[in-house]
Amino acid sequence: MKGIIRKVGSYDEMSKIVALHVKRFIGNSQIGVLGLPTGGTPLGMYKELREDTRLNWSKVATFNLDEYVGIDEKHPESYKNYMYRNLFSHIDIDENKVHFPDGEHYDSRITYFGGLDFTVLGIGNNGHIAFNEPGSSFESTTRLVDLDERTISDNSRFFNSIDEVPKQAWTMGLKTIMDSKEIFLIAQGKSKWEIIREAFYGEITEKVPASILQKHKNLTVLYCD
Numbered sequence: 001m002k003g004i005i006r007k008v009g010s011y012d013e014m015s016k017i018v019a020l021h022v023k024r025f026i027g028n029s030q031i032g033v034l035g036l037p038t039g040g041t042p043l044g045m046y047k048e049l050r051e052d053t054r055l056n057w058s059k060v061a062t063f064n065l066d067e068y069v070g071i072d073e074k075h076p077e078s079y080k081n082y083m084y085r086n087l088f089s090h091i092d093i094d095e096n097k098v099h100f101p102d103g104e105h106y107d108s109r110i111t112y113f114g115g116l117d118f119t120v121l122g123i124g125n126n127g128h129i130a131f132n133e134p135g136s137s138f139e140s141t142t143r144l145v146d147l148d149e150r151t152i153s154d155n156s157r158f159f160n161s162i163d164e165v166p167k168q169a170w171t172m173g174l175k176t177i178m179d180s181k182e183i184f185l186i187a188q189g190k191s192k193w194e195i196i197r198e199a200f201y202g203e204i205t206e207k208v209p210a211s212i213l214q215k216h217k218n219l220t221v222l223y224c225d
């Protein structure tokens with residue numbers, strides 16, 4: 001394990017730390033390529049980022065980790081809608097440089113922009129990162145996947161009923177993510193701590209997709225209660 005795993009005092013502190021690293025990255029970059037997550041955990045980070053009006057996003061390209069299939073992009077829970085609501089509508093980013101996975105060509109698009117420089121990840125209770133569910137190949141690239149029952153059930157809290165949760169999604173692959181030069185993973189809560197222990201102190205196995213991150217050369221994991 002080459003990375004750093006750090007427990008921080010609060011959700012607020014975790015959000016501020018990860019936002020600070022994104023800000024430093026944006027400030028230092030000529031053309032920065034960011035990999036961005038969705039879900040409940042990054043909401044505090046996005047708040048920090050959108051409230052900093054001094055940030056210059058004009059040179060930044062973003063690639064979201066995943067997107068549901070089967071709901072319209074205007075649906076409030078589409079990841080595109082989430083990203084505009086929580087970040088993109090509030091900042092001066094060039095919309096031509098904003099990307100959501102919608103086909104296998106996504107990896108060549110990332111390569112065209114020079115590859116992912118800095119990626120922020122959440123983690124699912126079953127060890128998924130992006131939507132790479134247990135059993136995903138460590139060599140996987142962007143592809144269409146079926147969502148795990150656990151993921152559908154976990155994400156049903158964002159929908160009116162479990163039947164409304166999409167069953168499929170486009171996701172960056174594990175190889176796509178591992179190719180990012182730097183990775184931050186953020187997690188909150190007891191059940192996430194259990195999966196973090198399994199992923200980062202246990203065996204590297206495709207049964208726990210996040211465990212491949214143990215091999216990453218520049219990884220920081222931040223966790224809070």
Ligand code: GLP
Nearest residue numbers: 038039040041122123124130131
């Ligand atoms: C979702 C997303 C992941 C996210 C994870 C954790 O299903 N596809 O990218 O990291 O699950 O989400 P949350 O932060 O809401 O627990």
